[in-house]
Amino acid sequence: MFVLCCSKHSSIQRQLFRRCAAGEKSRMRVLALLALLGCLQLTAAGLPFRLRPRGPWRGSSGPRAQPELSQPAPLISQCKEMWRPTRLDHFSEANPSEFQQRYFVCDKHWREGGSVFFYVGNEADVLLYLNNTGLMWELAPKYNALLVFAEHRYYGQSKPFPAKQLRKNMEWLTSEQAMADYATLIWELREQLKDPDVPVIGFGGSYGGMLGTWFRCKYPHLVDGVIAGSAPIWTYKGERPPYDDGSFAKIVTQDASAEGGSAPACASNVREAWKALMHLGKTEEGRQTIAVALQLCEDSRLDGKADVRALRDWAASAWDYLAMGDYPWPSSYIVNGAQPPLPAFPVRAACEHLADRDLPDDPPALLRALRSAIGVFYNHTRDLECFSFKQGPNPETDEDADFWGYQFWPEPFDEKATIEGCKATWGVTPRPLWATIQWGGRRLEGCSNIVWSNGLLDPWSGGGVLQNITGAKDLVAVIIPEGAHHLDLMFSNPADPPSVCEARAVEEHYIAKWIREARGRPQPSLLQHGALLAAQ
Ligand SMILES: *[C@@H]1O[C@H](CO)[C@@H](O)[C@H](O)[C@H]1NC(C)=O
Numbered sequence: 001m002f003v004l005c006c007s008k009h010s011s012i013q014r015q016l017f018r019r020c021a022a023g024e025k026s027r028m029r030v031l032a033l034l035a036l037l038g039c040l041q042l043t044a045a046g047l048p049f050r051l052r053p054r055g056p057w058r059g060s061s062g063p064r065a066q067p068e069l070s071q072p073a074p075l076i077s078q079c080k081e082m083w084r085p086t087r088l089d090h091f092s093e094a095n096p097s098e099f100q101q102r103y104f105v106c107d108k109h110w111r112e113g114g115s116v117f118f119y120v121g122n123e124a125d126v127l128l129y130l131n132n133t134g135l136m137w138e139l140a141p142k143y144n145a146l147l148v149f150a151e152h153r154y155y156g157q158s159k160p161f162p163a164k165q166l167r168k169n170m171e172w173l174t175s176e177q178a179m180a181d182y183a184t185l186i187w188e189l190r191e192q193l194k195d196p197d198v199p200v201i202g203f204g205g206s207y208g209g210m211l212g213t214w215f216r217c218k219y220p221h222l223v224d225g226v227i228a229g230s231a232p233i234w235t236y237k238g239e240r241p242p243y244d245d246g247s248f249a250k251i252v253t254q255d256a257s258a259e260g261g262s263a264p265a266c267a268s269n270v271r272e273a274w275k276a277l278m279h280l281g282k283t284e285e286g287r288q289t290i291a292v293a294l295q296l297c298e299d300s301r302l303d304g305k306a307d308v309r310a311l312r313d314w315a316a317s318a319w320d321y322l323a324m325g326d327y328p329w330p331s332s333y334i335v336n337g338a339q340p341p342l343p344a345f346p347v348r349a350a351c352e353h354l355a356d357r358d359l360p361d362d363p364p365a366l367l368r369a370l371r372s373a374i375g376v377f378y379n380h381t382r383d384l385e386c387f388s389f390k391q392g393p394n395p396e397t398d399e400d401a402d403f404w405g406y407q408f409w410p411e412p413f414d415e416k417a418t419i420e421g422c423k424a425t426w427g428v429t430p431r432p433l434w435a436t437i438q439w440g441g442r443r444l445e446g447c448s449n450i451v452w453s454n455g456l457l458d459p460w461s462g463g464g465v466l467q468n469i470t471g472a473k474d475l476v477a478v479i480i481p482e483g484a485h486h487l488d489l490m491f492s493n494p495a496d497p498p499s500v501c502e503a504r505a506v507e508e509h510y511i512a513k514w515i516r517e518a519r520g521r522p523q524p525s526l527l528q529h530g531a532l533l534a535a536q
């Protein structure tokens, strides 16, 4: 019945993860890690650029292509790149200008009477999601689905202003505006397909899953249901019970220990390495030792304690990314598609460098081992002569990473420091409670038709929906004990654990149900006022 299945020879240590479903409630307390900024400042109105005169996509009704079993040609060759004008500001008349939003339409499997599978774009070039959202591609033939990948404003190529002017014009970068872009796009697609009742299923991972969740709650007339992979919607201030802002680090640590299949000494060696860094960092001589052991570049001089702390945070964030990207097969998803991919289970690969229990006895050796371990992430290209701890692994996407910092608060969460940081970097003051006031925190009974999936290797799962929500229609939580960041949305792979296959089966069950319900929706009739009067 389900098109997705995995080979049976991949049973990973399921039993090791007992933190499933029920009993998880106490852990789901929240840090206000991701608080949407309500951008308050008013800046000069911008004019749209990037006006590419390409017409809107029109449905094609050619013969249906054969489903493909392997994927030799790049996926993008099955898609058309589209541009559409959309309002810069959907909610005010003060600035009526438009900009060009990019989206991709892939119609190989589309047939009249089919459905639209809509990727709710998040904080990167939308091609990253087109290339990696295998669940949409694998289900498309069976549901005659038109695949649409919509790019989030300000990211990728959907920039409302020329690069140099973007930073001065950030006020229209909000999730509300992005969702309004998607809403108007879906409205247009329906018209182009000449099928006002076409079922639309949303897909999104991470922030895309958060957007997908809010999109379904806000625009249920435009999207019939949403698969939200690893969407940490419960990480905001003001939730009851509050988010456990230690859960992220706790899960990263678990991944780097025997529980996560890693070398047993790894997590404690990493902790010792942080101590060694801070201890050596106190003296000039010690900082010299650190610089040599970690192979730091000339431009990354350690002039004092503050630099050492920044270095430590930079090294620690490698572990955060490795944990999010702890997939059972090689993947470059977490480095934004940059080649070569990270190895399978990259946390375990990093931990192999830190397996020796005696490392703490020799601090320089411990730091050299740490360098090799974080190199699994930062040096995945294996061509860095030295580390510059002010640089990410994929400089081309640094601008997107920057905007991410504008939209969301960094962690670990320190409200005061964060507000100061937002003011200094962006000139805006965050509104910590706005997300919860606007989207409802844990009170989602007014929503329906959402499947949230969470992998327990993923540090974001601590802010996700891990239990079915009762009292509303189809608010379903799916747990993938051996899954990293939205593993279920990726292409299926022989190395997938059975739990992700089961998760995809549940997701497909609901997709099929929502499509049936959308097609069976009773047609509203016009109530004649006169007839009503006459009947009195
Ligand atoms: C997506 O795939 C295409 C074709 O394989 C490639 O050229 C492009 O760099 C990829 N983009 C990302 C962001 O992964």
Ligand SMILES: *[C@@H]1O[C@H](CO)[C@@H](O)[C@H](O)[C@H]1NC(C)=O
Pocket (backbone or CB within 6 Å): 294, 295, 371, 372, 375, 379, 381, 382, 383, 384, 385, 386, 387
């Ligand atoms: C990056 O990897 C290469 C190849 O393994 C290695 O020679 C180089 O020293 C590494 N760079 C750093 C900064 O660790």
Ligand SMILES: *[C@@H]1O[C@H](CO)[C@@H](O)[C@H](O)[C@H]1NC(C)=O
Pocket (backbone or CB within 6 Å): 021, 022, 466, 467, 468, 476, 477, 478, 479, 506
């Ligand atoms: C929620 O309900 C679905 C059945 O619709 C079930 O497959 C799933 O395991 C339940 N989730 C949890 C976390 O119990």
